[in-house]
Amino acid sequence: MKIGVLTSGGDAPGMNAAVRAVVRAGISYGHEVYGIKDGYQGMIEDDMVLLNHQSVSGMLSKGGTFLGTSRAPEFLKEEVREKAVQNLKNRGIEALIVIGGDGTYRGAMDLTRMGVKTIGLPGTIDNDIAGTDFTIGFHTAVETIVDAIDKLRDTSTSHRRCSIVEVMGRHCGDLALFSGICGGAEFIVTPEHPMNKEQIIERLKKHQKEGRRHAIIVVTENQFDVHEFAKEISEKSGFTSRATVLSYIQRGGSPCPEDRILGSRMGTYAVELLNDDIYGVCVGVRDSRMVHLPFVNVVGQKRPKNELYGLVKKVS
Ligand code: F6P
Numbered sequence: 001m002k003i004g005v006l007t008s009g010g011d012a013p014g015m016n017a018a019v020r021a022v023v024r025a026g027i028s029y030g031h032e033v034y035g036i037k038d039g040y041q042g043m044i045e046d047d048m049v050l051l052n053h054q055s056v057s058g059m060l061s062k063g064g065t066f067l068g069t070s071r072a073p074e075f076l077k078e079e080v081r082e083k084a085v086q087n088l089k090n091r092g093i094e095a096l097i098v099i100g101g102d103g104t105y106r107g108a109m110d111l112t113r114m115g116v117k118t119i120g121l122p123g124t125i126d127n128d129i130a131g132t133d134f135t136i137g138f139h140t141a142v143e144t145i146v147d148a149i150d151k152l153r154d155t156s157t158s159h160r161r162c163s164i165v166e167v168m169g170r171h172c173g174d175l176a177l178f179s180g181i182c183g184g185a186e187f188i189v190t191p192e193h194p195m196n197k198e199q200i201i202e203r204l205k206k207h208q209k210e211g212r213r214h215a216i217i218v219v220t221e222n223q224f225d226v227h228e229f230a231k232e233i234s235e236k237s238g239f240t241s242r243a244t245v246l247s248y249i250q251r252g253g254s255p256c257p258e259d260r261i262l263g264s265r266m267g268t269y270a271v272e273l274l275n276d277d278i279y280g281v282c283v284g285v286r287d288s289r290m291v292h293l294p295f296v297n298v299v300g301q302k303r304p305k306n307e308l309y310g311l312v313k314k315v316s
Pocket of ligand 1: 009010101124125126168169170221251
């Protein structure tokens with residue numbers, strides 16, 4: 001079988017490990033694997049290359065995605081997708097493994113309907129995909145954020161300051177939740193656990209009176225203007241405050257062991273599903289086991305609120 005593989009949407013550490021596994025497992029089962037450049041854009045532009053064992057050598061430890069990625073909004077158009085599918089057909093590629101987030105899965109669902117045997121792997125730092133406990137890239141991003149929080153705490157304590165750390169996650173608070181717990185944040189503000197600014201300021205005043213030397217607030221992006229809030233805290237709480245927006249720093253970097261293993265397991269599992277003629281599904285990890293679910297059960301679905309929220313009040 002000829003299998004195409006692509007990465008799409010925001011890059012995530014461990015995507016390369018997943019591609020490497022697809023290529024090496026694919027070859028070991030007697031398939032040919034084609035790398036499609038820059039996500040769906042490469043399918044539209046017929047930018048694909050045959051990969052071999054050597055092409056993915058040294059990729060396990062590399063962050064980003066060596067195949068490149070894009071958001072390819074044109075792929076939403078039926079006629080553009082038809083052209084892309086024709087490009088696959090011309091090369092005899094009948095199956096496709098896509099690695100990305102919800103937007104990538106939407107494209108994959110359409111391709112399945114159009115006759116391409118498609119499998120999805122959850123690759124995003126946001127951990128916002130239903131049907132899996134973890135997405136490829138999430139653990140590495142949490143490590144990066146925790147490292148930043150630890151550093152900010154050192155300087156905040158020295159100066160008796162309050163640091164606001166804005167992290168990514170789009171509509172999902174898992175990056176803030178996990179890193180906030182690991183970093184011992186005093187406040188964790190997420191879409192699932194919003195906090196009133198006045199409430200935070202009142203609690204900061206209390207912390208001041210108690211003689212605490214620092215406060216860390218971890219907040220998911222798009223909750224409020226963190227720089228404005230830092231000014232407000234400085235004016236009203238007794239702590240001086242500054243906001244740090246981690247932005248793309250948290251998306252880059254060499255994948256941690258969990259993401260290397262997750263990418264390797266998921267990539268191999270995807271090839272094995274195709275061997276069994278199973279497609280139109282996305283792969284997940286549930287209670288440490290590989291699972292797969294039809295795209296329709298996952299796309300657009302919200303994950304249940306993480307049970308770690310139960311811990312926040314008790315340990316912060
Ligand atoms: O999907 C991953 C993600 O990093 C989100 O957390 C963030 O909101 C978004 O991508 C940023 O997208 P862009 O790369 O287009 O700036």
